[in-house]
Amino acid sequence: MSFRALIFDFDGTLVDTESAVLAAWQGTFRELGAELPLEKWYEVIGTHSTTPAMFALLTELVGDHDQDLIRQANRTRILARLETEGVREGVLDYLDVATSHGLRLGVASSSSIGWVRTHLERLGMAERFASVATGDRHAGKPRPDLYLAALAELEVEAGEAIAFEDSPHGVSAAKAAGMTCVAVPNPITAGLDFSHADLVLPGFDAKPLDEVLELFTAKR
Known part of the structure; x- marks a missing residue:
């Protein structure tokens, strides 16, 4: 065969695209006063549960947050990095x-x-x-x-x-x-x-x- x-x-x-997406999430975590542990990122990389997992981790680390606002900010960051x-x-x-x-x-x-x-x-x-x-x-x-x-x-x-x-x-x-x-x-x-x-x-x-x-x- x-x-x-x-x-x-x-x-x-x-x-x-992974570098841009990770950088966007790292920026979000830092703006909210936390750090994104890379081992948590590696647990979900390549799956379609990345975003839910990141929001769950944010809730655990910093409490409630505006998911819609974060989605929009992350998308802007990512697209800006990927333009070239x-x-x-x-x-x-x-x-x-x-x-x-x-x-x-x-x-x-x-x-x-x-x-x-x-x-x-x-x-x-x-x-x-x-x-x-x-x-x-x-x-x-x-x-x-x-x-x-x-x-x-x-x-x-x-x-x-x-x-x-x-x-x-x-x-x-x-x-x-x-x-x-x-x-x-x-x-x-x-x-x-x-x-x-x-x-x-x-x-x-x-x-x-x-x-x-x-x-x-x-x-x-």
């Missing part, structure tokens, strides 16, 4: 090579369709992906639902696709879906445990896609 598709996580994998943020180094090469091989491309993200689509369009990449599965339509990671939905839409089997992830929760989701998974941590997640991934790369520019495909094909 040969590979027919690649499915990418979005936040932190295709684009390093492009795709991660090497991503476009992976997408170009995949297309040249006739591989189908998908996204599996715990974020909302609005968030993912907005940034894919901003970066001129929306048309590259035949499937975009998001956390407002499916159960988030580490459950496998997002990957299963993307596989179904791409019309490929789990063994015919490779997932690319930046968080341990994301790797767990891909593996639970029965997929081969490559971890490509970003600066925020680089120190986490990715021992359950099939391959860990420091960046997309560390190993060409052709070599990744050859490596996993040889193991079959």
Whole structure:
């Protein structure tokens, strides 16, 4: 069985949005007189429970707060930081090579369709992906639902696709879906445990896609 598709996580994998989102929440905590413990962030990174978890932690540390005001302030901070943020180094090469091989491309993200689509369009990449599965339509990671939905839409089997992830929760989701998974941590997640991934790369520019495909094909 040969590979027919690649499915990418979005936040932190295709684009390093994680740094902007973490910085926004750190700013919010400090404005309210508290510090955001990184271990609490790592517990939820890559899932769709990040925002509820942060609000719960704020309540625990500083008491009641205006969630709507915080959401608006955080969104402003994040979008300002991401205005000039492009795709991660090497991503476009992976997408170009995949297309040249006739591989189908998908996204599996715990974020909302609005968030993912907005940034894919901003970066001129929306048309590259035949499937975009998001956390407002499916159960988030580490459950496998997002990957299963993307596989179904791409019309490929789990063994015919490779997932690319930046968080341990994301790797767990891909593996639970029965997929081969490559971890490509970003600066925020680089120190986490990715021992359950099939391959860990420091960046997309560390190993060409052709070599990744050859490596996993040889193991079959």
